[in-house]
Structure formats: structure tokens, C-alpha cells
Amino acid sequence: MAALLGTIPAAHSQQAASRPDFHQWATTPPMGWNSWDCYGPTVTEAEVKANADYMARNLKSSGWEYVVVDIRWYVGNDTAHGYNEKNPDWNLDEYGRFVPAVNRFPSAAGGKGFKPLADYLHSKGLKFGIHIMRGVPVVAVQRRLPILGTKLTAADIYSKEGQARWLHDMYTVKAGPGAQEYYDSLFKLYAAWGLDFVKVDDLSEPYHKPEVEMIRRAIDKSGRRIVFSTSPGETPIAEATHVAAHANMWRTVGDFWDSWEQLKEHFAVCARWASHIRPGAFPDADMLPLGRLGIRAERGDDRMTRFTPDEQRTLMTLWSIFRSPLMFGGDLPSNDAATLALITNPRLLAVNQRSTHNRQLFRRGDLVAWTADDPATGDKFLALFNAQDQELAPASEAAWASGPITRQTSAKTAEVDLAGATKLYLTVRDGGDGTAWDHADWLNPILLNSDGKPVPLTTRPWRRATAGWGKPAVNKSVSGGPLLVAGKAYETGIGTHANSIIEYDLPAGTTRLSTTVGLDNAAAGQNTGGTLDFLVFTKSPFRPAPADSVRVPVALQELGATAGASVQDLWTGRQIGKFTTEFAPYVRRHGAALYRISIPKK
Incomplete structure (x- = not known):
């Protein structure tokens, strides 16, 4: 197989004599289902089984086999469309290891953990996976819970440095006494459950090399073949050899949703990573946001994918010719015939697999x-x-342009002449580094008419509105939180995400738009992306369609x-x-x- 499909990186071959060749555990891109895109952090055992049953009936014969329970399966009271960080109902054992919330996963009662669910999936010829966060639980540190097989506690192995900014469940595991033993204890537990796949979050960008290595060693010591996926990306391409020597798949992008703008960005990303595809070591273009999404997901509403049929075919074709792992994100039992046909085309899947x-x-x-x-x-x-x-009109034709807005830029104020205009287009564009974390806020937008009377724009309906991720929201950010820019809260405004166009019909006599713009704090706190341009047009911001x-x-x-x-x-x-x-x-x-x-x- 290796002679046909390529060679494993040298860093791996040098270590092959001292550890199992984990690349042989997934010589072709893994194919499966993940609960994130439809259920966020709230999926239940019944929903997992329903998706597994569908897979066994309709997809297994085409090579689909992994069923992955995504984030926060250990919180009993998590919230749809976000995370409960105010009063989470933690579930963990005496050694500081998270265990399934029994109210969501009833078969875990009595200390059984995920083994009954794994057994159910294995009985159907499927494989079982979970999502975990890199690090040691904050609550385990606070309670000074012991590390299995040592005299140390979680409080002896943690560091606040590098803690994820978007979710605060975990601290970094610092290299030193007890660190490897902690990860060994995790994967000893997971092996006992019958785990086949682990997706480790907050690991790829920034790239946490020491913890990647500790996780690799822990999996190898566990005695079970557990496919290792790192998330989210983009993994630094300078670490391509290292990650390929330790993981079966690694993310090349941040979270990918049903956005054409994000899909189009993948052409450059995939071209950048193509030379690093190897048997058992695959750059991961992220999940397939197809079918029914957003039922209780972190982002968006309950919907069928926003991708058009042509865009769905583009997605499946690019992922297949790039040999990305294929992880379906929608609710499988809700699939229509077209979606099922799309993901079971045998000739397409042969390209992906061989x-x-x-x-x-x-x-x-x-x-x-x-x-x-x-x-x-x-x-x-x-x-x-x-x-x-459709080609965009240049910024030079805009009635107003903000210039580049970054994570270091404070809010900017705009006073825009609208005299004689009948249309208004609030436009946000990528500032040059992709659309990751381009959360944009139009703050306190006010229309003024000829008699000087102010009309809040947020009280008027838009004709149409688009966003590159999520959907535009009135009086809240695109992620559903309050409007916060440079630490200041605003009561009124519109939250959106590049690339975005919000179109209004202007009332007669409108003379001026007054507004403030800026990058929402939800994005300003990240370590990537968040570069954008705000533009106001009074004529179509497009050239004629091709x-x-x-x-x-x-x-x-x-x-x-x-x-x-x-x-x-x-x-x-x-x-x-x-x-x-x-x-x-x-x-x-x-x-x-x-x-x-x-x-x-x-």
C-alpha cells in the first residue's frame, strides 16, 4: 500500500521500530458522521443512535463507518447555539477525567462511561469516536484531583498559558512530572470504552507540539487502535512533517460552515497542502456541512444546507480529489434522496479513497x-x-470606506452623504487574510432625512442580507452575543460576518447615514483572522454577472x-x-x- 500511495514522513519511519505504525490504522481518509454541525454541544444518546442506525442502513456499504460525538458530552446542562460557562454541570471521575453526562447518555450510568454506546455501534459494524479538548479540566485543577498511578494531582501539571480563548473548560498540560501519566490515564479509560477515533480540539492553531506528542504516546500505550485527529486549523504548514508523524489527520482551516466564501477559500488551502497527503496522514478540510444543519448547533438556525446543488457538488468533488477525510455534519435521518445520492456516488468515493x-x-x-x-x-x-x-465593484466606487479594520483597530465613525439615493448597501469584505473571525458590527446606524429627523436603521426591514458565516442579526452580534467593540457595549446595531451585503430601500428624503463600525470583541480576542473592510454603497456593489x-x-x-x-x-x-x-x-x-x-x- 505504501509503495503505491506514497511514503510515511521520515520522522515517523525513524520511530517505527519503537511504536506501532498508527498510519496503518487509517490508510485511506476516514469517513463518518460528527454531531457538531447539527447538535453543537447538546447531542443525546438517542440522536447518536438514530444517526448510527441510518449510517448502518444506508452508508456503511459505501465506506462510511465512524460515528463521532462532538464537544462537551460531559456537561449535563449545556445550551443550544452556544456554551454554558456560567453554571456547567460537570461530570468527571475521581481521577479528573471527564465522563458522559448520564442525563444525555443514559447507558453511561453506573460508571459504564461510553462503553455501552461503543458496543452498540460496534454491533452494527461501525466505529466510535469522541471529541475532547486539549489539556486538563479546570475543575480538576480546582479540586486537586489525583492523577491515576501517581502521587500528583491535576494542580501539579497545569498552566494557564495558552488556554483556549473561546472556551475555558481546560488548562494547558505543561510538560513535566505527571503530564504524560495524565494523558496515559485518559486513553487508558478511552480504550476501555472501546474508542476508535479521537478529535482533539484547540491543538492545531496555535500548534501545541508538546501535547501532540504526549497524546501520540498515550494512544500508543493504550493498546487500542485509536485514529487521532487534530483540530481546528490552519495547522502551521511548517509543522506538516511533525503532525504527519503523530496524527492521522489535521485541520487545514477553522470551522467550516455552509458558506460559498469559505468554500472558495479552500482552493488555495488545498493546493497548499496537497503535497503532504500520505497514507494514514491526511490534511483535513473539515466537515461536510450538508443536509439538515443547525438543529441545536453553535451557529445558525435549523435549516437545510445553504449550499446550492452546484456548490454541494463542488464541495464533494474538491474534498475527494484532495483526499480529505469525509465527516458528514448534517442530521443523517433528515437526508433527502439528493443528499444521499451525493455522498454515496461510488465513482466519486473511489477517487477519495484510492x-x-x-x-x-x-x-x-x-x-x-x-x-x-x-x-x-x-x-x-x-x-x-x-x-x-459576480465581480465586486471597487472600494473607490463606494460612498464611504473604512479602510482596513484589524484586531488592533478601535471603532471608526462614518458620516455618509445619501442625498438623492434610493438604495443603501452595507457591505463588509475580507481584509486580505481570509474570512476567519471576521465578525463585523454596524453600530447605532441612524438615517437622517431632510428635516433632520433621525430614523434608526435597525427599525427598518432590509430587502436582503447575506453573511459569509452565520446570518446578520439586529441588536446582537453574528454569534448571538451583545454588540461589543473595543470593550464598549452598544445597544443597537447589526452584527454580521464578512463577506456580507445588507440591502435597504431608502425612504424618500433620506440625506445621511451616521454609524460606527468595528470588529466585534468575540473575534478581537482570537489569535487569527479578524481583518476586514466596511463599505457603504448607494448603487449595486456588483459588476454585471458572468x-x-x-x-x-x-x-x-x-x-x-x-x-x-x-x-x-x-x-x-x-x-x-x-x-x-x-x-x-x-x-x-x-x-x-x-x-x-x-x-x-x-
């Missing part, structure tokens, strides 16, 4: 091509993408087909025909196509 030498062939503006090899036949796989968008479909020409010589090739459409299975020098199909805007290129044997 292709080699995966790489971007070219990027010409927003027309993108990827290719890979089929080691079984010698054929080539070809994925084509049309990521073209064609719905365009040709994406590929010279067959670029694929090594100097004497022509036969082409098969892998989405439909249809044989298209033979081509001599060029293959140039039409691809829909925001859409994708996937082909098998069969080259005649010499």
Missing part, C-alpha cells in the same frame, strides 16, 4: 483544475471547477495523454467520448465536474 499524486493542475483566475492518478488502472482523474463570482457556464479547456498533453484519451463523467458514469488534443467541457458557475481520463497503453 487516488494518488493528488495536485492542482492549474488555476486560471477562478477556473481551477485538479488531477490525480488511479494506481489500479493507470488512468488519470480530472476535476474541473468554475469558482467565478455567464452561468464557461468552458474550462485542458490540454490532454498536460495529463500525459500525448496520443489522445477517452473520457468518462464520474458523477453520472456516462462515457463522453474520445478526444485527441484538448478536452474543454462547460462547467456551471460555482459548480464542478469530475472525469476519468483513460490513456491508451503504448
Whole structure:
């Protein structure tokens, strides 16, 4: 297998003699379901079983096998669309290790932990996974709970340095006496439960190398084959060799939702990471936000995915040609026939599971091509993408522009002349480093008319509103909290997220807009992203739309087909025909196509 698909990083091979080769535990990208996108921190045992039952009936035969319980399964009273950090009902054992909340996971009663649930999944031929946070529980430190097999306590191994800013359940485990023993005790417990997969959060960005290494050693000592996933990203690419020598998969992005802007950013990310794909060590483009999402998730409302059918095909095609792990985020029992067909296409999944030498062939503006090899036949796989968008009007055409706003920028005030305008577009754009944590607040927006009478914009309905993540909200931030900028609270305003356009019809006689803008504190406290531009337009912020479909020409010589090739459409299975020098199909805007290129044997 390794001879066909590539080689394990040298750092791993040097250690292979002294530990099991964990890369053999997941030689192909893991495929499964994760509870985060639909249930956030509140999933119950009944919901996990319902999704597992669906997987066993409808997906297992296609290779889907992991069922992963995401964050905070140890809190009995967590909240939908957020976290309960005020009075969490912790559940942990005498050694400071979190255990399942029995009110949510009844089979865990009597100290059984997750073993009964794991047994249920194993009986269906599936595998069981959980999410954990890096570190040692704050509550275990406060209670000075002992570390199994030592005379030390949790208070002897912790550091407040590096604590996650977005959730405060854990402290960093500092290297030294008791640290490795603590992680060993965790995975001894998880192995006893029958764990097959662990997703460790707050580990990738910033990259916590000592804890990555401790977790690797603890898994190897546990005696159980537990696939190791790090989260969230982007993992520093400078640590690619190290992470591949310790984990089976690692995140390349922050949390990914059903946003075209975020999906489009993946083209550059995947191209950056393609050379690091190895058997048993996979860059992870994050979960598939498909099907029914947001039932009780941290973000958004109960909905079917916002991705269009074309965008869904782009998502599945890119993840497959990139060989990303495939973790479905929606509620499986709510799937419609189209979603089920999308994720069980056998030709598509074969590309994800067995292709080699995966790489971007070219990027010409927003027309993108990827290719890979089929080691079984010698054929080539070809994925084509049309990521073209309606071009945005330049900032120079805006009625007002903030200039760059960063995590170090205080709020800015705008006074915008609207005399004669009938339309208003509040626009937020990425400031140049991607849209991660671009939480934008329009604060105290006031319209003034010719008689000077102020009208709060928040009292008027918008015609339409978009956000690159979540959805715009009135009088609260996009994440549902209060409007806070540079430490100051504002009662009125609009919270949104780049890239965003909020369109209003202006009442007759409007002369002016007065507002303050800034980066919401929820984002300002992070260590990445949070760079954006606010712009106000009185005319459409778009150029005329491009064609719905365009040709994406590929010279067959670029694929090594100097004497022509036969082409098969892998989405439909249809044989298209033979081509001599060029293959140039039409691809829909925001859409994708996937082909098998069969080259005649010499």
C-alpha cells in the first residue's frame, strides 16, 4: 500500500521500530458522521443512535463507518447555539477525567462511561469516536484531583498559558512530572470504552507540539487502535512533517460552515497542502456541512444546507480529489434522496479513497483544475471547477470606506452623504487574510432625512442580507452575543460576518447615514483572522454577472495523454467520448465536474 500511495514522513519511519505504525490504522481518509454541525454541544444518546442506525442502513456499504460525538458530552446542562460557562454541570471521575453526562447518555450510568454506546455501534459494524479538548479540566485543577498511578494531582501539571480563548473548560498540560501519566490515564479509560477515533480540539492553531506528542504516546500505550485527529486549523504548514508523524489527520482551516466564501477559500488551502497527503496522514478540510444543519448547533438556525446543488457538488468533488477525510455534519435521518445520492456516488468515493499524486493542475483566475492518478488502472482523474463570482465593484466606487479594520483597530465613525439615493448597501469584505473571525458590527446606524429627523436603521426591514458565516442579526452580534467593540457595549446595531451585503430601500428624503463600525470583541480576542473592510454603497456593489457556464479547456498533453484519451463523467458514469488534443467541457458557475481520463497503453 505504501509503495503505491506514497511514503510515511521520515520522522515517523525513524520511530517505527519503537511504536506501532498508527498510519496503518487509517490508510485511506476516514469517513463518518460528527454531531457538531447539527447538535453543537447538546447531542443525546438517542440522536447518536438514530444517526448510527441510518449510517448502518444506508452508508456503511459505501465506506462510511465512524460515528463521532462532538464537544462537551460531559456537561449535563449545556445550551443550544452556544456554551454554558456560567453554571456547567460537570461530570468527571475521581481521577479528573471527564465522563458522559448520564442525563444525555443514559447507558453511561453506573460508571459504564461510553462503553455501552461503543458496543452498540460496534454491533452494527461501525466505529466510535469522541471529541475532547486539549489539556486538563479546570475543575480538576480546582479540586486537586489525583492523577491515576501517581502521587500528583491535576494542580501539579497545569498552566494557564495558552488556554483556549473561546472556551475555558481546560488548562494547558505543561510538560513535566505527571503530564504524560495524565494523558496515559485518559486513553487508558478511552480504550476501555472501546474508542476508535479521537478529535482533539484547540491543538492545531496555535500548534501545541508538546501535547501532540504526549497524546501520540498515550494512544500508543493504550493498546487500542485509536485514529487521532487534530483540530481546528490552519495547522502551521511548517509543522506538516511533525503532525504527519503523530496524527492521522489535521485541520487545514477553522470551522467550516455552509458558506460559498469559505468554500472558495479552500482552493488555495488545498493546493497548499496537497503535497503532504500520505497514507494514514491526511490534511483535513473539515466537515461536510450538508443536509439538515443547525438543529441545536453553535451557529445558525435549523435549516437545510445553504449550499446550492452546484456548490454541494463542488464541495464533494474538491474534498475527494484532495483526499480529505469525509465527516458528514448534517442530521443523517433528515437526508433527502439528493443528499444521499451525493455522498454515496461510488465513482466519486473511489477517487477519495484510492487516488494518488493528488495536485492542482492549474488555476486560471477562478477556473481551477485538479488531477490525480488511479494506481489500479493507470488512468488519470480530472476535476474541473468554475469558482467565478459576480465581480465586486471597487472600494473607490463606494460612498464611504473604512479602510482596513484589524484586531488592533478601535471603532471608526462614518458620516455618509445619501442625498438623492434610493438604495443603501452595507457591505463588509475580507481584509486580505481570509474570512476567519471576521465578525463585523454596524453600530447605532441612524438615517437622517431632510428635516433632520433621525430614523434608526435597525427599525427598518432590509430587502436582503447575506453573511459569509452565520446570518446578520439586529441588536446582537453574528454569534448571538451583545454588540461589543473595543470593550464598549452598544445597544443597537447589526452584527454580521464578512463577506456580507445588507440591502435597504431608502425612504424618500433620506440625506445621511451616521454609524460606527468595528470588529466585534468575540473575534478581537482570537489569535487569527479578524481583518476586514466596511463599505457603504448607494448603487449595486456588483459588476454585471458572468455567464452561468464557461468552458474550462485542458490540454490532454498536460495529463500525459500525448496520443489522445477517452473520457468518462464520474458523477453520472456516462462515457463522453474520445478526444485527441484538448478536452474543454462547460462547467456551471460555482459548480464542478469530475472525469476519468483513460490513456491508451503504448
